[in-house]
Amino acid sequence: MRAATFILLSLLALVTTPTTKAHPHNVSIGTAEWIEETHSFEVSIKLSVEDLEEILIKQTKQKDLILDGKSKPAEALVKTYVLAHLSITKPDGTMVPAKWIGYEIDDATAWLYIEFPLGTPKLKGHVLQNNLLIDAFEQQVNMINVTKGKRRKTLKFRKRDRTQKLPIW
Amino acid sequence: MVSRIFLLLVLLFTTITVAQEIPPTYEQDPFRQLDELLPTPSDYRAASGAPGHRYWQQRADYDINVRLVEDRNALIGEETITYHNNSPMPLEYLWLQLDQNRFEPDSRDTTTRTTPRLKQFTYKYLGELLIREDFQGGHKITKVTDADDKPLDHAVIETMLRIDLPKSLPSGGQVTFNIGWTYQIIDAKRVRVRSGHEYFEEDGNSIYELAQWFPRMCAYTDVNGWQNKQFIRRGEFSLEFGDYRVAITTPDDHIVSSTGVLQNPDAVLTEQQRERLKQAETAEVPQFIVTPEEAKANEKEKGKGEKTWVFQAENVRDFAWASSRKFIWDAVQHTSHGKDVWCMSYYPNEGEPLWSKYSTHSIMHTLDVYSRYTFPYPYPVAISVNGPVGGMEYPMICFNGPRPDKDGTYSKRIKYGLISVIIHEVGHNYFPMIVNSDERQWTWIDEGINSFLQYLAEKEWETDYPSRRGPAKNMVEYMVSTDQVPIMTNSESILQFGHNAYGKPATALNILRETIMGRELFDYAFKKFSQRWMFKRPEPADLFRTMEDASSIDLDWFWRGWFYTTNHVDIAIDRVHLLDLDSLDPDIEKAEDKAKRDQEPTEITETRNSDVKKRTERYPDLIDFYNHYDPLDVTVNDREEAAKLIKNLKDDEKALLKTQRQFYAIDFKNEGGVIMPIILKVNYENGTEETLRLPAEIWRSNSKRISKLILAKDRIASLQIDPLEETADANLDNNHWPSRPVKSRFKLFKYKDKNPMREAKEAAEAEEKPDRKEEAKPK
Numbered sequence: 001m002r003a004a005t006f007i008l009l010s011l012l013a014l015v016t017t018p019t020t021k022a023h024p025h026n027v028s029i030g031t032a033e034w035i036e037e038t039h040s041f042e043v044s045i046k047l048s049v050e051d052l053e054e055i056l057i058k059q060t061k062q063k064d065l066i067l068d069g070k071s072k073p074a075e076a077l078v079k080t081y082v083l084a085h086l087s088i089t090k091p092d093g094t095m096v097p098a099k100w101i102g103y104e105i106d107d108a109t110a111w112l113y114i115e116f117p118l119g120t121p122k123l124k125g126h127v128l129q130n131n132l133l134i135d136a137f138e139q140q141v142n143m144i145n146v147t148k149g150k151r152r153k154t155l156k157f158r159k160r161d162r163t164q165k166l167p168i169w
Numbered sequence: 170m171v172s173r174i175f176l177l178l179v180l181l182f183t184t185i186t187v188a189q190e191i192p193p194t195y196e197q198d199p200f201r202q203l204d205e206l207l208p209t210p211s212d213y214r215a216a217s218g219a220p221g222h223r224y225w226q227q228r229a230d231y232d233i234n235v236r237l238v239e240d241r242n243a244l245i246g247e248e249t250i251t252y253h254n255n256s257p258m259p260l261e262y263l264w265l266q267l268d269q270n271r272f273e274p275d276s277r278d279t280t281t282r283t284t285p286r287l288k289q290f291t292y293k294y295l296g297e298l299l300i301r302e303d304f305q306g307g308h309k310i311t312k313v314t315d316a317d318d319k320p321l322d323h324a325v326i327e328t329m330l331r332i333d334l335p336k337s338l339p340s341g342g343q344v345t346f347n348i349g350w351t352y353q354i355i356d357a358k359r360v361r362v363r364s365g366h367e368y369f370e371e372d373g374n375s376i377y378e379l380a381q382w383f384p385r386m387c388a389y390t391d392v393n394g395w396q397n398k399q400f401i402r403r404g405e406f407s408l409e410f411g412d413y414r415v416a417i418t419t420p421d422d423h424i425v426s427s428t429g430v431l432q433n434p435d436a437v438l439t440e441q442q443r444e445r446l447k448q449a450e451t452a453e454v455p456q457f458i459v460t461p462e463e464a465k466a467n468e469k470e471k472g473k474g475e476k477t478w479v480f481q482a483e484n485v486r487d488f489a490w491a492s493s494r495k496f497i498w499d500a501v502q503h504t505s506h507g508k509d510v511w512c513m514s515y516y517p518n519e520g521e522p523l524w525s526k527y528s529t530h531s532i533m534h535t536l537d538v539y540s541r542y543t544f545p546y547p548y549p550v551a552i553s554v555n556g557p558v559g560g561m562e563y564p565m566i567c568f569n570g571p572r573p574d575k576d577g578t579y580s581k582r583i584k585y586g587l588i589s590v591i592i593h594e595v596g597h598n599y600f601p602m603i604v605n606s607d608e609r610q611w612t613w614i615d616e617g618i619n620s621f622l623q624y625l626a627e628k629e630w631e632t633d634y635p636s637r638r639g640p641a642k643n644m645v646e647y648m649v650s651t652d653q654v655p656i657m658t659n660s661e662s663i664l665q666f667g668h669n670a671y672g673k674p675a676t677a678l679n680i681l682r683e684t685i686m687g688r689e690l691f692d693y694a695f696k697k698f699s700q701r702w703m704f705k706r707p708e709p710a711d712l713f714r715t716m717e718d719a720s721s722i723d724l725d726w727f728w729r730g731w732f733y734t735t736n737h738v739d740i741a742i743d744r745v746h747l748l749d750l751d752s753l754d755p756d757i758e759k760a761e762d763k764a765k766r767d768q769e770p771t772e773i774t775e776t777r778n779s780d781v782k783k784r785t786e787r788y789p790d791l792i793d794f795y796n797h798y799d800p801l802d803v804t805v806n807d808r809e810e811a812a813k814l815i816k817n818l819k820d821d822e823k824a825l826l827k828t829q830r831q832f833y834a835i836d837f838k839n840e841g842g843v844i845m846p847i848i849l850k851v852n853y854e855n856g857t858e859e860t861l862r863l864p865a866e867i868w869r870s871n872s873k874r875i876s877k878l879i880l881a882k883d884r885i886a887s888l889q890i891d892p893l894e895e896t897a898d899a900n901l902d903n904n905h906w907p908s909r910p911v912k913s914r915f916k917l918f919k920y921k922d923k924n925p926m927r928e929a930k931e932a933a934e935a936e937e938k939p940d941r942k943e944e945a946k947p948k
C-alpha cells in the first residue's frame with residue numbers, strides 16, 4: 001500500500017507548476033531565538049489558522065473543531081500535531097525533548113510556541129525538522145529565522161527539504 | 170535672531186555629542202534620486218509617468234475555430250490572426266507564444282530543474298523525472314499559411330514560434346495569416362497546471378478549463394522590442410490587445426463559459442435558459458440559468474451531436490473558456506459604477522452549496538470596490554468558474570478551485586479561501602488584463618497591486634475579514650529573513666515568490682496609502698496611474714513616476730528602500746536629552762552652576778589628604794588673590810554684561826526668554842536600513858498624549874542617526890515609536906523611552922499565560938471543591 005501511495009503522489013506533482021498564481025501563500029514563518037543562558041531555542045511560528053484547522057479536522061474527523069486559542073481539548077490536538085511535525089535532532093540521532101508552551105490566535109494567524117532545551121552550547125550537528133502542513137498542502141513552505149545574538153539565518157522547509165541543519169555559530 | 174536664542178541653550182543633564190559619522194557614500198544615500206535607475210523618458214513614455222505623446226502599441230485580432238474532442242481530451246484549432254504594426258519600425262518576422270511547449274520533455278522548464286538535496290531524493294521525485302522524460306504536452310503546429318493559404322516559413326524555438334514574413338511589414342501596415350494546431354489537454358488532477366481537465370469518476374464526465382490554448386502573438390514594445398523570453402514557469406504573459414471572434418464546438422450537452430459575449434444564444438441555449446437570462450437581467454441577486462438539478466440530470470448521459478458556441482470579445486489581451494456538461498450556471502446583470510455587467514458563475518454540483526452562495530456575490534463585490542479605486546469595469550461580462558485549477562485569471566473569466574467536502578460542509582479556510590481567490594482573480598481583470606503590465610518581466614506589478622486591492626475589497630466584505638496580506642506587521646518576519654531578493658527582480662529569479670511579488674508590494678502600497686501619503690493623496694494618484702494606463706502597457710517606472718507626479722511627494726526614497734533593496738525597517742530611540750533655556754541672569758545661572766559643582770565628588774587623593782598639613786597652611790605668605798577667587802562668584806561686571814545683553818534684545822525676544830517650555834532633543838537611530846517616517850507617540854507627565862508624524866525626509870541629512878528637538882509644554886513621561894505598528898518596524902524592543910525591552914512573542918506568551926502561582930491556586934481550589942460538594946450533599 002505504501003508503494004502505491006508514492007506513485008500516486010508522484011503523479012500529482014509531475015510537471016510541478018506553482019501555477020496557480022492566485023494564492024501561493026501556503027507559507028508559515030517563524031523565529032527560533034537562541035537563549036544563551038538556558039542553552040535552548042525559543043521558537044514561535046505563525047501560520048494560517050484555517051490551514052491548521054483544516055488538517056486537524058481531517059485527522060480527527062471533528063467537523064466542528066474551531067481553534068479559538070482557549071479550548072483545552074483543541075490545544076491538546078494542536079500540541080500533538082505540532083510536536084509530531086516540529087523537532088530538533090541531536091548529533092547522536094536522539095531528539096531534543098520539546099517543551100510545548102502553548103498557542104494563541106491573532107485574527108487569521110495562529111502563533112505556536114515551543115521550547116527546545118538543547119542542553120549544550122554547541123549547535124553543530126543539530127538538525128531542525130519542520131513538517132508543519134507540508135503533507136496537507138502541496139506548495140507549503142515553512143521558514144524559520146534562526147537568531148543568535150545579532151546573527152540571523154533563514155532556514156526553508158518544503159516537501160523535498162523537510163530538514164535543515166542548524167547554523168554552526 | 171532665533172538662532173541666537175538657541176545658542177544660549179544650556180544643557181541641563183548631559184551634553185549632546187553629535188557622533189562624527191562618515192557621511193554615506195553616493196551609493197548609500199537613500200535619498201539618491203532614482204533617475205539613473207529608471208529609463209530615460211521618451212516620446213513614448215513621459216517623465217510624468219503618463220504614456221508619451223507618441224505612445225504606440227501593437228494590435229492583434231483573432232478569428233478562431235476550435236473543437237473540443239471529449240473522448241481524446243484534445244483541442245483542434247485553426248486561427249486567422251490580423252496583426253497591426255503600429256510601431257515606428259518595419260518588422261521582418263513575427264513571434265508567437267506556444268506556452269504549452271513548457272510541458273515537453275526537453276523544455277527549458279523541464280531541463281533547468283536543479284538537483285534536490287540528494288539526501289532527500291525521494292522515489293516520488295524520481296517518479297516525476299521519469300514520467301516527464303517522455304510526456305508530450307505541447308502545441309502541435311499543423312499549418313502556418315498566409316492570407317491566400319500559401320505556406321509561410323516558420324520555426325518553433327521551444328515555447329516560441331517565429332514566422333518569417335516574405336516581405337517586411339512596414340510601420341502602419343497589417344498582415345493576415347493562418348495557423349492550425351492541435352493541443353493535448355493535460356489531466357489537471359495529476360499535473361498542476363493553469364489549464365487542463367478534471368475527470369469525475371462517479372459520473373464519467375469532465376470539466377475543461379482552457380487557457381494558453383492557442384498560439385498567441387508575443388508583445389512587441391517600445392521597451393523590449395519582442396518580449397520573447399522563453400516561458401519557463403512563473404513569468405506569465407505579455408500580450409497585445411485585440412478583438413476576438415471564437416467559435417467553440419463541443420458536445421451538444423455541454424455548457425460553455427467564455428471570455429466575451431455569446432453571439433448565438435438562440436442556437437445553443439434552450440428557450441427556458443434564455444427566458445431565465447432575461448429575468449436575471451433585472452434581478453438583484455444571482456438567478457439560476459442551469460439549476461443544480463438540471464446539471465445533475467445532464468451528467469447522466471452523453472449527447473450524440475455537437476454544438477458551436479460563438480463568442481465575441483473586444484479589446485482583450487487574451488481569451489479563455491471552460492466547458493462541461495456538469496455545469497450549474499447562475500447569473501445576474503449588475504450595475505457597477507454606471508456599467509451593466511453580467512456577473513456569472515459556472516460550477517458542478519460538487520461546488521455546492523458554497524458556490525451559489527458566494528461566487529457571483531464575490532464577483533459583484535470585486536467590481537464595486539476595484540472600480541472605485543481605478544476605473545469603471547469596461548467589459549460586459551465577469552465570470553468565475555469552478556474546476557481543477559486553483560486560481561488563475563483571464564479577461565472576463567477566471568478559474569477558482571475551492572470546493573466544500575463531499576457532504577456539503579466546509580471549513581472556514583475553504584469559505585474564505587474561495588471568496589479571497591475570486592476577489593483576487595476577478596480583480597486581475599484590472600491588473601494586468603486592462604492595465605496590461607509585462608508579467609514575463611515583472612510579477613509584482615500585477616500581483617502586488619492586485620493583492621493590495623484584494624485587501625481593500627476583503628476589508629469591505631465583512632468586519633474582521635481574515636486577510637492574509639496587507640497589514641504591515643505581517644511582513645516583518647519576511648523582511649528580516651536572509652533568503653530574499655528585491656521586489657525589482659525578474660519573475661523567474663524570485664525567491665520566496667508569494668512574499669516577494671504579492672505580500673511585500675501589497676504591504677508597501679498599503680503603507681504608502683495609510684502612513685506616507687494619506688488616503689486622499691494616494692487614492693488620487695493611484696487612480697491617475699490606473700486610468701493613464703488603462704488598455705496600455707505600463708512599466709514600473711510609470712507607476713513610480715505617476716505616484717509622485719500626481720501627489721507632489723518625492724517618493725524616490727520609498728521606491729528605493731522597498732522595491733530595490735532587501736533592507737527592513739527598524740527605527741530606534743537612542744537617547745533623550747532634556748535642555749533648559751539660559752535665563753541670562755548671572756545670579757540664577759551661576760548659583761545653579763555652583764550647586765552643580767558642589768554635587769561633584771571630591772577627588773579621592775584630596776579626600777585622603779584631608780589631614781595632611783598643606784604648605785600654604787604652614788606658610789600663609791604664599792596665599793594671594795587666586796586662593797580666594799571663584800569664577801562662579803557673581804561680579805558687578807557679570808551683572809552689567811547681562812543687563813547690556815538684555816537691553817539689546819527686542820521685546821519679543823525678551824518674551825521668548827521667559828518661555829515656559831521643556832526642550833527635548835530625541836536621538837533616533839535607523840537600525841534596519843529602510844528609512845521611514847517616524848511616528849512618535851508622546852506621553853506627558855500631566856497625563857495627556859499626542860502623536861507626532863515626522864515625514865521620512867527627517868533622515869535626509871543623515872540616514873543612520875538624527876536628532877529631533879521637541880518643544881514640549883510639559884515634562885515628557887514616555888515616548889513610543891510606531892504605536893499602531895503601521896510601518897513594519899521589525900524590532901519593537903528599541904521603540905520605547907524610557908527603554909522598555911519588549912518581550913518576544915514567545916516570552917510574552919510564556920509569562921502571560923503561564924502563571925505558576927495562579928495555576929497552583931486554581932489546582933488547590935479544584936481540590937477543595939469536591940469536598941465542599943460532598944458536605945453540601947444531603948446525607
